[in-house]
Amino acid sequence: MYRWDFGPVLANADLLAAGLLNTLRVTGTALVVGVALGLALALLRLSRRRLASWPSGFVIEVFRTTPPLVQLFWFYFALPLVAGIEMTPFMAAATTFSIQSAAFFAEVFRAGIASVERGQGEAARAIGMTRPQALRRVVLPQAVKRMIPAFMERAIELMKTTTLVATISYADLLYAANEISQRSFRPLESFTVAALAYFVVIFAASQAARRVERRLAASGDSTVR
Amino acid sequence: MGHRWDFASVLDNHEALLAGAAGTLRLFAICLALGLALGLAVGLARSARSAWIRLPAGAFVEFFRNTPVLVQILWFYFALPILLPFEVDKLAAAALGISLNSAAFAGEIFRGGIQSIEPGQWEGARAIGMTQAQAMRRVILPQAVRRMLPALTNRAIEVFKMTTLASAIAYVELLQQGRLIASLNFNPIEAYTAIAILFFCCLWPLVRLTYFLERRLARSD
Numbered sequence: 001m002y003r004w005d006f007g008p009v010l011a012n013a014d015l016l017a018a019g020l021l022n023t024l025r026v027t028g029t030a031l032v033v034g035v036a037l038g039l040a041l042a043l044l045r046l047s048r049r050r051l052a053s054w055p056s057g058f059v060i061e062v063f064r065t066t067p068p069l070v071q072l073f074w075f076y077f078a079l080p081l082v083a084g085i086e087m088t089p090f091m092a093a094a095t096t097f098s099i100q101s102a103a104f105f106a107e108v109f110r111a112g113i114a115s116v117e118r119g120q121g122e123a124a125r126a127i128g129m130t131r132p133q134a135l136r137r138v139v140l141p142q143a144v145k146r147m148i149p150a151f152m153e154r155a156i157e158l159m160k161t162t163t164l165v166a167t168i169s170y171a172d173l174l175y176a177a178n179e180i181s182q183r184s185f186r187p188l189e190s191f192t193v194a195a196l197a198y199f200v201v202i203f204a205a206s207q208a209a210r211r212v213e214r215r216l217a218a219s220g221d222s223t224v225r
Numbered sequence: 226m227g228h229r230w231d232f233a234s235v236l237d238n239h240e241a242l243l244a245g246a247a248g249t250l251r252l253f254a255i256c257l258a259l260g261l262a263l264g265l266a267v268g269l270a271r272s273a274r275s276a277w278i279r280l281p282a283g284a285f286v287e288f289f290r291n292t293p294v295l296v297q298i299l300w301f302y303f304a305l306p307i308l309l310p311f312e313v314d315k316l317a318a319a320a321l322g323i324s325l326n327s328a329a330f331a332g333e334i335f336r337g338g339i340q341s342i343e344p345g346q347w348e349g350a351r352a353i354g355m356t357q358a359q360a361m362r363r364v365i366l367p368q369a370v371r372r373m374l375p376a377l378t379n380r381a382i383e384v385f386k387m388t389t390l391a392s393a394i395a396y397v398e399l400l401q402q403g404r405l406i407a408s409l410n411f412n413p414i415e416a417y418t419a420i421a422i423l424f425f426c427c428l429w430p431l432v433r434l435t436y437f438l439e440r441r442l443a444r445s446d
Binding site: 066187 | 228292300304307389390400418421425428
């Protein structure tokens with residue numbers, strides 16, 4: 001019978017905590033940049049000019065269709081050589097996950113904007129607003145509320161996906177667990193603790209998202225997926 | 226800047242790429258089949274009346290949906306063998322992680338699909354003398370699966386993408402072979418670009434199929 005010993009893992013709790021902080025750092029950066037870039041991509045995609053809508057559609061489809069790990073390796077190993085720049089693991093991770101989230105958020109924005117009744121935009125134009133004004137003051141505020149559940153779901157997916165950064169040696173929570181496992185020869189305890197730590201954080205986020213979703217549903221407003 | 230692209234150095238290694246493609250397809254097929262079969266079992270268990278069946282299935286779904294797949298794969302590869310009297314090879318560890326994760330998500334799709342069927346269908350099937358199991362197999366599931374098709378093809382796409390994570394434990398699949406080619410020929414730009422294009426070409430038809438199914442479903446309902 002195997003004797004569990006969490007001592008060596010808990011002795012390195014500071015490494016795990018620093019790892020979790022780095023996980024949150026990548027997730028937070030990708031979330032902020034991803035939402036902003038996603039809105040831009042969605043607006044370009046909805047544009048009537050093909051010169052604007054096609055390239056944006058291309059970026060969205062490529063980043064939604066290729067595996068995230070392939071993207072991460074491309075940005076970490078290939079892009080620095082193409083562009084002649086230095087890439088730290090954090091920069092590669094933040095860039096990859098920002099653009100990738102932007103592609104997913106763009107589709108959420110698009111569905112949200114499409115879900116707002118046409119009459120809303122027309123009425124705004126009728127009372128003299130310009131198109132951007134109508135979008136900013138009338139359509140988007142209504143669309144964003146319907147997008148909240150899809151946003152939260154995506155943010156949670158993003159946090160899970162950031163574990164891939166461990167493969168390019170960025171010191172996130174998973175990387176820290178692997179480090180401790182090799183140092184202490186306790187892989188079972190190290191990876192179990194990592195799995196539980198991820199579960200606690202992500203489960204809490206999922207429950208919070210569920211609560212918000214229920215409240216939105218109770219308020220009678222529709223949502224988009 | 227001004228990089229001279231040289232894809233010949235990648236194509237020279239087509240044998241390595243083929244081996245990688247075979248590995249990717251093998252892992253994909255195993256995970257898709259296991260994920261869907263287990264997912265159906267989990268979905269049925271979550272719809273069961275007895276709490277003894279429903280609650281463990283619910284715990285399984287929550288745990289696997291709320292932990293990252295890469296953590297699960299590494300756990301099965303590095304941690305599980307310590308509890309077992311035998312080794313867990315790379316294929317088994319990757320297949321376990323991805324299949325169980327997929328089963329948790331597929332379980333929710335099946336549960337949602339089954340619940341979306343009107344109660345009258347159940348009552349009708351029971352009224353003409355079918356048992357509960359017969360009604361499920363002959364009346365409910367065929368209708369539910371039709372509604373679930375877009376969600377299920379979407380799951381297949383996700384599983385295909387997830388197979389790349391097996392490269393983290395050096396299982397021979399496309400991305401792992403791309404990495405190998407890049408390190409042997411010093412051509413990471415072409416190697417990783419080629420891998421990205423390969424994945425895009427494999428997955429794009431599936432993505433279009435999902436869009437098509439979604440549109441058809443939206444029209445028929």
